[in-house]
Amino acid sequence: MVSSVDDALVQAREAAELYASNGSVASAVFHADKARTLSDGDARDVFALTELLVRDGQHARALGVLRASGLDLKLARGRLLAARCLHGMRSHEEAVRALDGGAEENSDDDARARYLALADGSPTDAAAMCALRGKAHEAMESRSKAVRAYEMALRFDPMCFEAFEALLATHLVNEHEERELVASLETNKANTWIKDVYAVMGNSREVHSELARGHVEGEEDGATTPEPSTSALDVLRYNGDVRVACARRMYQRGEFTACHSELRRQFEREPSRLNGLPLYLATLVELGKKNDLYLLSHSLVAEYPKKAVTWFAIGCYYMVTRQFDSARKYFSKATSIDPSFVQAWIGYGHAFAAQDESDQAMAAYRTATRLFSGTHIPVMSLGMEYQRTNNLSLAFQFFRKAFEMCDSDPLLFNEYGVLRYRQGNYEEAVENFERALDLAPKPVGSRWESLIVNLAQAFRKIGRYDEAIATFQSALLISPRNASTYAALAFTYQMKSRCSEPVSLGLAIEYYHKALSLRADDAFSQHHLELALIDQSAITIPRHQQVEWDTMFPKVEDINAVTPTFGIASSPQGGILFPTPSPHSFQGTPTFGQTPFSARVDRMDESVDMDQSVDMDESE
Template sequence: MAPPQASTPLNARATPSPFDRNHDLPHLRNGKGRQYDQSNTSSLSHEQVEGLRRQSNLSTLSLSPRRPSFAPSAAARTRRTTPLPFSAGADADESSFLGQSVDEGAPWTMVDRMRNWRNDAMTQHLYDSAKFWGGKVLGMTGNADDAFWLAQIHFLTHQFAQAERILTSPRPPLAASTSTAAPVRLTDMSLACRYLAAQCQVRLGKWDEALDMVGRRGGLGQDFGDGKSDGGIKLTASAAHLRGLIHLHMKANELAKEAFMEALSRDVKCFESFEMLVGGEMMSSEEEWDFIQSLPYHAQTDEDAEFIRMMYTVRLKKLSHSNDMTIARQRLSDEYGLGDDPDVLCSRADELHSSMRYAECYKITGHILARHPSHRPTLPLHLSCLHHLPNLRSRLFLFAHDLVENEPDDAISWYAVGLWYFAGKRWEESRRFFGKSVLIDPRFGPAWLAYAHSFAYEGEHDQAITAYSTAQRHLPGSHLPMLFIGMQHLGLANVALAEEYLLAAKEVCKDDPLVLNELGVVALHNQQFDIAVQYFRETLGLARHAQSSPASWVSTQLNLAHAYRKLKQYDKAYPAFRRVVELDSRCAAGYSGLGIVEHLRGNFQDAIARYHEALSISPGDPITCDLLKLALDEVSAHTARNAHPFPGLPPRVLQSLDEQVAALDAEILAGIEPEPLEGERSAAMDASAVEEGMSRSEDMVEMSFEGDEDEDDGDEGEGETMDMTGG
């Protein structure tokens, strides 16, 4: 949906924006395109239009006051009368770009000295002094540059309305201008004034007016090889970045993405736009890589091109192009001495975190935060490591407490608190703090995902899907929300929907092994076992390529083993299950899988042993109990079919046991009292002998009792006074 159109204020002229697509400047086509379109610039004089055109490569460095030159030569004393570069009709040559003296070697005037006082007072935060002298300079010169600096002082002191009035109030034309046009606004003559006025309007909540000031659309499809600047950030790039922020506020994410890409293309040094695109997950992994590598580094900063490109490269996503990033980190360390730079170290930490090597990642993030406690890209990684390592939960509590105490208005602080409750499985309390975090910063991705996870772990699948969908709107370049939505649909047995979301996640990021694992699970549900084996093997291959810990992928190895079992490839299933047990000796499902394979092979005793091992780890598991019962029943049936000998019977009995049993059945049916079988006779003889021996022993015991009674009768009193010591 297109952003709403801004209404034109009464008594105000509709000033064409130099940033508008319909009024692109000729430099956007490297001087090979059409001339500057003046069809809608009738309210501006030719000098004003030309002045705006020449300012497209400038930065605010060219507005700095001229500096004194010591011991000027006689030849250097020739006074130049060129206006300041951001004034209407400015010449804007290279010397003015570099902030050099316009009047080289000329003695300082009173205006020059007051300009120096103004900027020096602003640098020392003496804003009242800066306003005082800046107001006097503007009153004496009426120059757009002086208006810019005075408005800048008001902006720094949060007097946004006053700054906007200075920049947008109509003023009489400059004395140098030969035009007889009506008074014009400074924003019609100076890109710097236009940009600063838009910044003021943003702070005042005038979003539509600010968008009109910087232009609603940019020329993204045009050639931005618009020449080198003075080393500062080009104002056209800053204006494009501001346009992107305004579009983000208006929920026009595609227009915002376009504006940020334009800003980076106009000036590769505009790091804010890079951070919004990459840190804000606005681009997919491959799209991000292709765009960053294709920026005109050499065309804009030939000497520093490789350095800027490598610094941006190490900040990209770590699931692909890991070799290129490793080379970039090595070169930054060797050639520029940035081996201990927080951004370079954070790149390595992020790579370890993506590989689920949390202990190693924690060592690097701890080192970074020890030297740079507020390095924002490192904080979410550090908190995640504290959550995943169980022995560090107490440190997570202390770290979250420090963050809230020092930065109570930061989204990361409340995210850390929610993460501590999440680690304790207190889902509802963690969700409250995650919600507070996303209210502070709606584009903070980790908090959105953790907020949705709290619903998922609580079993609230529908609410979890809604939260993941919201995260997807805020993070359009991330594949994780779609991945987790697919996992939730799998939990709800919506296999078709799950596959649709998982394939969409794979389109965004094809190098995430977790996506391939979930697609393999979908194939298992669909009984496409060959496809499932392929997905699981690809998953394990990507995990090895990323140097991930094999123990992190036990579930994938288990899924692969079951897929082999379903294909009846027991020779592959058995070693796969053995690998599961090697990676996790407490995995009951691995022992159960080994038991199933042995059971299917007919090795019942081994199967029963594996089932018992599984039940020793997970007692009462219903599936394993059922499998064990089936195995025991199979053993019993097999024993009955093969007439295995019963323990304790002599061999001569076992030779004719079946015949004797059959004869006994016939005699019972004929009504004849059966004679004892051979085995029974021998058993009876043994029993009679035992009984006889028992009776003899009982007689002996009785005789002994009688003798004792006689002795007691003869000496009854001594029995009562028996000496227990034997004396």
């Protein structure tokens, strides 16, 4: 018995849908192709076959099916599918032309009306077309047009996460622009929660949302079930994307242990979640957990050998073990697999910088700046490299540019404070160090110990010795075995003793001894300890009795009868003959004049002032 066309068509359509739902794409394509033939090119079957072919990566065949039916020009769905096929074939210019339907309009209102018309009046289809247009422009490195297309997609439909994710992944907008975009989204009562989710998942450090809280109250290391709630935000607080976003803010604040714990809990629930892996790897680098990096890298090689994050993980392991040549090799491989992997580009530059290869490091940072124009990390890294090579004018320009992108990074304020210090603008250096300290996480950890030392050095330079001493002592509470901090504290006491309190010399000597007990070969502490001891001797040894000069010269025979004692000859008349100046016969302190002490102040600045650190980000 032969089946009728109608019965065969129904069976073919059902089989295509069933196999598509269970992941058997090849079987689904086979039956969808038969359904298209049986229906004589019905639009429903053409679209079903085309979508399956796109899903299977057969873009050229899918485009041929669409063009043969003529639906690529008649309907918005066909136009969108044709553009997807062209984008998959890397024909980006043709994809843009297919989506624009001609020339792109200049004003936003005209463009919005035109795109909505091309989408047959459907805001959802218009948003999808704009998002695809943005991807095509980004592939052609027309970043300004890509940003405009993504923003247009979100204004058509704020639920179009594809557009928002593209803006985040490649850092096409800075933090200020991102906050403005999220605030401008038009939502209704049912989907207003999406603005909170976007705000938390964004790259901006300033978030005003209940979802931005770090650890969920009552949550332990094991999995928990949230209590029933009628508020969408209360339930969404347990979502994986929100938890990863909260962990990223912990990392940005320098709370690496808390970030590590949060991510570990999330990965126990969702072991296959890849979007939090770069952050987790960066946290392991900051904590120095090389064993965890080693095991995780091996598991990623076995599971995802073609993913860029796998080779980024191996590069992170070699960074922790200080094998920078190998780290560069694997970071480079990660960028070749995925050129939009911003963390790999930053790590690539850091690996060069760790070996003082400034030219190659700056080349990597410049590439990252060009590809990811919305993040300040590569720009700040360029400024740090120029500062390290003593090109302060260029360092100043890059730091100012970084401030335009982000004004809430404590590391940026610290590095700019170092620059102003080196330029001799100590008051402004103090302002930037204090601002960095305000932005740093509380309580201040060992990561920011160098910032506190920098602030103390700037206080010393402007003569605020009491504040400098208190700040140095705060740094010693964080890192009590830092010889350079003890030497800097001793030097501050020594400077204070010269200006107002001679009794501070005793404390200076004490702290010089502590510095030398921790680092016996510290030439600075040795030299200034000697000077402090000389000054202390001048204060504590009693002054010699002042005597009158005897201008009556004795006879020669009287001189021969005199036995000199300790370099001073006594005459029978009781006068002093040929006085020999003793090195201890001064009434003042010789170090107040032009001595080696005053010439060594610059050396002090070089040895203990600024511990300039390079942060591995963000990645950022």
